[in-house]
Structure formats: C-alpha cells, structure tokens
Amino acid sequence: MLSQTLEYTCKRGTSNPPRYADGRCKECKRKKNRRQHLKDPAKHRHRSAIFYAANSEKYRGLARLQRQTRRGELNAYCAKRRAKKLRATPIWANNEKVRELYLIAKQKGQHVDHIIPLNNPSVMRAALGSQLQLLSPNENLKKSNHFNP
16 A cells, blocks of 8 residues: 655645644745734733733643653763863963852843853863853854854
8 A cells, every 4th residue: 555645735835845644734824923923022922911810830840751762862961062172271360250240240131151162172171261241142052153353
C-alpha cells in the first residue's frame, strides 16, 4: 500500500507549512498574534499576564521535568560556558573592577555587556575590564551575542 501525503496550502499560499495539532498553520498564527499585539499592546500584555497566572505552575513543572531528563545536556552546556569564561579571563584581570562594574549596573538598573561576546574566537585572553560596558537592558538584549567591529 502506497502512503499518500495530503497537500495543504495555508492562507499565505505556503505548501505544507508546519502546523498545530488542530491544523492551523504555525506561521499564520504567529503573524496574527503579532498583528494583534501591535494593534493593542496593553490588551496583549493583560492577556499574557492572565495566561501566565493560570499556567505558571504547569510550565514550571515542565521546565523542572526537562531539567531532570536532560541533566547531561545542561551540565555539558554549563561546563562549556564556564570554560569559555575561564579562557576569556586573563590572569592579570582586575576582578575587583569587574565586581564594582556589576554593582554599579545593579544600582542603575543596567546590564553589564561583553563588547566582544564570550563565544567569539577573538575573545581568548582579552583584557576583561576593558571588554565590559554598561548598557540599558533594551540595548543589551537587542545586541544579544553579536559583535560588529
């Protein structure tokens, strides 16, 4: 018996897009949510807060379960990150200056940003103090882990 795949075209005209279990196109749903958010951000935030209040325990439980079942992957990720930080921190680094910078950032409500991200190959043994800067939370999240010289 030959298996047949059913052709499905969403409203946008994409052939066989990823779909939810109820058949809705994921991309169309994402775009609809984005339009609604842009139309009335306050209403969208309110609905999100209600959803979070109703489902936070469920998602905490799922996150806990995922941490338990993927413990090895999480440990490997954390070990890799620690190693990157150690490689990026020279012996002559002024740790006191770094601590001060983090305290100032906390007082001002800002983020401490690595100018050259730790995952960049050129960060090996960079001077840590001169490689940090204070940014507003929005700017830091927008920059993410990108480096544009």
